[in-house]
Amino acid sequence: MWAAVCLALLILSASALANPSCPTPKSGMLNVHLVCHTHDDVGWLKTVDQYYYGSKNSIQLAGVQYVLDSVVRELKEDPNKKFIYVESAFFFRWWDNQSQDMQNTVKDLVARGQLEFINGGWCMNDEAAAHYNGIIDQMTLGLVKLNNTFGPEARPTVAWQIDPFGHSREQASLFAQMGFEGLFFGRLDHDDKNTRWANKTLEMVWQASQNLGESAWLFTGVLPNGYGPPGGFCFDILCHDEPIMDDRRLHGYNVDKKVNDFLKAAQNQAQGYATDHIIMTMGEDFNYQSADMWYKNLDKLIRYVNERQTNGSKINVFYSTPSCYLKALHDANITWPTKTDDFFPYASGNHSYWTGYFTSRPALKGYVRKTNNFLQAVKQVSAMLGLGQDPRLERLKEAMGVLQHHDAVSGTAKQHVTNDYAERLAQGVAESFELVAEAYSKLQPDISGVEETVEPVFCPLLNVSSCPVSETSSAFVVTVYNPLARPRQYYVRIPVPEGVGYKVTDYKGDAVEVQLVPLPESLLNIPGRNSTAKHDLVFLAKDIPPLGFLQFHVKKSANIRIYKEQMSSVHVPTGSGEMELVGKNLALGVDKDTGLLKSIGVVTPNGITMVKVNQTFLRYAGMSGNNHNEDHRASGAYIFRPNGTSAQEISAKANITIIEGPLLFEIHQVWTPWVSQVLRVYMDQLVLEMEWLVGPIPIEDGIGKEIVNRVVWPDIVTNNTFYTDSNGREIVQRVKDFRPTWQLQNLEPIAGNYYPVNSRLILSAGPDVSAAILTDRSQGGTSLDHGHMELMVHRRLLHDDAFGVGEALNETAFGKGLVVRGKHYLLHSYFATSKDCDFGCLHRSVGEHIMLEPVLSFTPTTATTHTWKNTYTNKWTGLKTSLPANVHLLTLEPWTDGSLLLRLEHMYEAQESATLSNPVTVNLQDLLVDWKILSAVETTLSGNLLKKDENRYTWNVDSAHHDNHISSSQCDSEVYEYDDEFSVTLNPMEIKTFILTTEKSTTLF
């Protein structure tokens, strides 16, 4: 019965939306789809606003406003002409400045299918360094705004990733889940492209999820020529190709030559493709500022090429769009090849592996991830407290949208543009924090006239352990907000000056145990750090409610005895041999001679099981070169190319200091003044924190350097196989010096084995022995030998790599090389000592805790502990029932007309955990304390299409590849709208998106 229902649904979903004015192809001919387009980077050599206006044209002659002005003029004059537009960040800058008349004109052009939105996200996001949460948010922002402006008929149906430097499987899966029909891109490994060209497999069906079945299939096409026109046919004001000169009375008549060249180019291109349709991208970066040049010449080209048909030519050319091209491919009704791995890494030549940008600008990458954490919390608080779509929140969403661009989070923009990106994040965070402060104040009693009211303050410099409020106030309240939909505990760290003890009180009025932990010397010495804090005040916040907060009252104590009691014991080990530090759950073995980690163990009632592990930092010397040919390619912002075969020691030993106390122990390791680390074990945790601090990387020797953290598990035999996450979601297998679908000749044995790591790198030697390292930002990573885990944390280079940015990646701040501080988290399957939480559970739950850490804010107070406890709301939650351990609350945000957007995600893959990989059911009505849900309507992942209206193309694939286990989500798909029963079932890795109509059920605010 169940199978019959599924079948019926599949048959019904036979056709999908395409542009209403697609040209009619001619059968028996090669049909050439000319796609007029511009590629407008949301910041790269100029800032996003400089590009919009056309300011600083001495850097690059590019002004997006002129593109849209001039294209609209051309389209209005000739209904035959078409254009596609991609980046919503630019489009809405322009749209907001148009008259009503002009807006109506544009609406007509869109309705007629002359102007078609493609992709439609805020930007064309990077695929290596962007996290899935950021990708979904930025796509949703652009797509929903397009929907609200032009209606559902204008919904982009084609994903267009023409420039990103490699393509992730998760990106394709997310696009499919957003309702896209197909994806086109321009860059893939040169040998992969040659192979696919020869086999006519440049177009395929990407089976982009190992969990979601056909709902994650996406038709994918590689564009023939990057995203540019065939040679000789660039007619832009920025190009130098000859126009079509067709007046025989004038000198230079070239129609015959141009037509011959074009016919040849079309025939050549057809060699690589499987149908009698081909696509030609007629445009380049920031083209069409003077659109008439393109259109005038393309008009002539179309006329003269098609005139040849009267002489027997079998080539037919017309204005088209990617959705019309995709429809033609679908109508061809042939069987397509499939693909299940991804398109990383991208090599444009034998020595040009684009694997450096996986790590480039690690501070910016960390800032983007941290801001995502904050953005999710702001959305949740705004939704739960009914704040609606506040413009301050919109600005933060837009800033994050810009930062996902393939020259932003990728670290491949010029320095002044990078500074502009960081400024956008800082402004967005500052404004949104006002919103959070307002939300918090709604929950507090009206005490005006009784107490002096002080607004909470957010400390954005906690990353360098600096916070003016905690450093200077004699008493303050810290609010610990938990953005997870289940309770958690968290070790709060607050920067404080030395020589002072503290009394910390919880909401029940009980004293909380405190440990004062000295900050490492290398942190205190970071250039530009302006702080009196010498210690972190650490305490454990237990049972922080889900989507809620706990407050703690913190008061300085004048009693020197309290300070001494709270201060950690600090000592430098003497003697030689291995020493063991044993905590409540974990133990570390450290070599006293080298100061390096030697083993890690788990403490059980039966004793301690120790596992061998070595860890140190190494450096690659970046290749210098003039880039005149592949052999002389330099390591740069895009490219990783070490100058030599292996990484060199930074120092054979690290000086160490041991810090111990009741809540945690730390080992402070210093290799050199510019490489140090804190190994940290909290008593109640089952993970080793490794907080690294790298920089200023010295360059006085004239050599650029790329710094890696290498962890080696001698007993994990990995046979060249390792695993990396894809955009923070599913795990992809990697095999050293191997690509699953083509023969690799790897002339760069290190760089050619680097892959993007957004959240974790995993080693496995069978079902019982695995280890994982998790990251707090995107980085490049690899495994070059048995048991090796390698993550690149920072790079400072002295040469440009000649792929356009035109600067060496040499970041400085305060006159010195940039210092970066970040964390790795190390796990071994032996740590999974509890029946309830196996290795899959360990790395997924630690990963979720890293992705959404608690948000801290600080309020100076004059209230006594007693008054604070009895007057203020110091514990609050907006969630009625915690979500099950395998469900992640991905999004809760204010939506239109008082509704809310909710996304729930099953955060486990099938097979990953014995119990947590099972399907799970949640009742939406049980979620929110203060809101009654009147109805819930399921949409696609991007919130711009009702799930019941989704009707994607189906594609014939080689039956050997046909995935028989159709995701059961497709089969319970009759239920997309809920107004009575709100029970929702999630399968492994499934995300469901809902628009909730709600009614306030509280008088609290």
Ligand SMILES: [Zn+2]
């Ligand atoms: Zn680009």
